[in-house]
Ligand SMILES: O=C(O)CCC(=O)C(=O)O
């Protein structure tokens with residue numbers, strides 16, 4: 001699910017937790033390595049303080065540390081795949097060519113139709129409607145920027161594993177640390193992932209305490225991510241225009257909800273260490289992204305991301321060097337269901353590690369998004385109603401959505 005400030009940050013993974021004082025922050029600093037439950041915390045601090053489980057004090061393991069131990073079994077807290085569920089256990093390798101790659105350069109609005117724009121818009125309409133996600137090339141984000149991301153992400157994880165010096169300060173921010181959303185009980189299965197979520201935009205306002213969760217090591221981490229965010233924002237704005245036109249809507253119907261000073265951009269670094277039992281564990285549990293659009297890059301290996309299509313999990317045919325864009329709930333609402341926010345999950349792999357970087361693009365949090373009317377709406381599907389972005393996100397955190405209990409229902413008429 002897309003990040004909001006509720007799941008922003010890094011440290012050890014802390015769940016559904018409001019960190020508001022220095023004592024808590026200190027606790028975060030000390031408790032980096034956990035085995036199965038908080039009561040087995042190996043830090044010195046935990047020897048003195050063994051809390052009863054609650055979302056407030058719950059901790060989950062740093063998966064990287066578990067993977068390094070070379071376990072040949074899966075700790076039981078990570079067992080999540082239910083082999084009795086025909087959908088859950090359906091994994092079909094998707095080898096079709098039905099995920100066309102969108103050439104962003106051809107979509108640019110100044111171009112004449114004969115420069116291929118019309119065909120590219122038609123291709124975009126078809127892939128966005130059928131899949132809710134698509135690959136993009138010729139997006140203009142330089143390979144130096146993308147390679148820089150790979151370097152700082154790996155540098156961050158490496159220095160974390162040595163001395164954990166690279167963790168920023170996270171006082172006064174909700175649900176801090178390596179975060180997995182929606183872990184609310186002790187017996188809820190955990191994902192085989194370590195992740196860091198950073199609120200990259202908007203810049204903190206004068207009175208606000210800076211949301212300073214930027215890692216301090218490698219020293220260029222923040223600069224590199226911010227350069228990427230700047231370029232990515234331009235690409236996503238272009239795509240919002242192109243998607244509107246592809247759906248035969250006025251060009252700015254989606255982009256009008258965004259503004260360059262206050263739109264929210266959260267960046268999440270996902271690290272999937274090699275997993276001893278890929279048949280039993282998931283890297284990320286099935287979810288839809290709450291964002292308007294998500295921009296994803298992956299590296300080191302492919303093949304982890306799957307999408308739920310026609311009641312089957314299909315491996316997304318994602319080539320190494322293309323970026324992937326997926327429609328999130330907020331765009332499903334803005335488009336009044338013309339675009340669907342796809343259910344997706346990440347599977348684990350045995351001897352390889354995988355990294356991905358997800359950039360979630362949302363309108364400013366107080367924006368009321370208004371679904372674009374549909375004239376011939378079928379009466380039984382009332383479409384969507386107006387929602388305030390932050391209300392929608394709060395609702396998601398409150399309900400912990402699942403396929404049975406979908407967050408998007410909140411915005412249905
Ligand atoms: O790792 C991936 O490919 C997908 C990550 C994802 O779905 C997310 O961070 O919301």
Ligand SMILES: [Fe+2]
Pocket residue numbers: 001002287288289344
């Ligand atoms: Fe996602």
